[in-house]
Amino acid sequence: MPSEQELRGFELVESISIRTRSRQRLAIESRPPLHVPFTLAMVLSEAACVGLIAASEKEALRRGWQSTRHRHYPTVDLPVYDLSPRTYQGIKQLLDGIVLPRMQSEYATGPLRVKEAFIVKSI
Structure with missing residues (x-):
């Protein structure tokens, strides 16, 4: 014992x-790395991408870009919920209705969900 x-x-x-x-x-x-990374440019027009970048830059001027939210994978970013309610709802609908189903199909995964969405500033 x-x-x-x-x-x-x-x-x-x-x-x-x-x-x-x-x-x-x-x-x-x-x-293993993804052979073809999924980007919003795969489902958004160039004009829509430019509009999202402009909305993010505008909000970042008011609130500032964040850089301390992710300890292990730091980025300079802006949470999507900081954007206007209309832009936030549009992004949420895009993710839930188009992006996640397409990613699930393309990468043969189980159901996907968004835990956190943010716009990353390219430096």
Whole structure:
């Protein structure tokens, strides 16, 4: 019969193992790269892309670009919810109605959802 100290040691090792497996499951470094990255230009006209960039730049002048939201993958960005309600709704409808279904089909994935949407500023 293992001692109390040995049992605590086993629990500690199992806890570390669970956290390690969880980190590995979430890591993207080991995933194969997409052969054809999906971009909004695949579903938006050039004029719509230019309009979205202009709306983002306008809002960024008022609020400022953010650069501290993502510790592991820092970007200079603006959350989509910071845009006007009309622009936000348009982007949400585009993502839910066109982008996610097309990505699911193109990359043969299960159902997709948006956890966080933001406009990234190219530097």
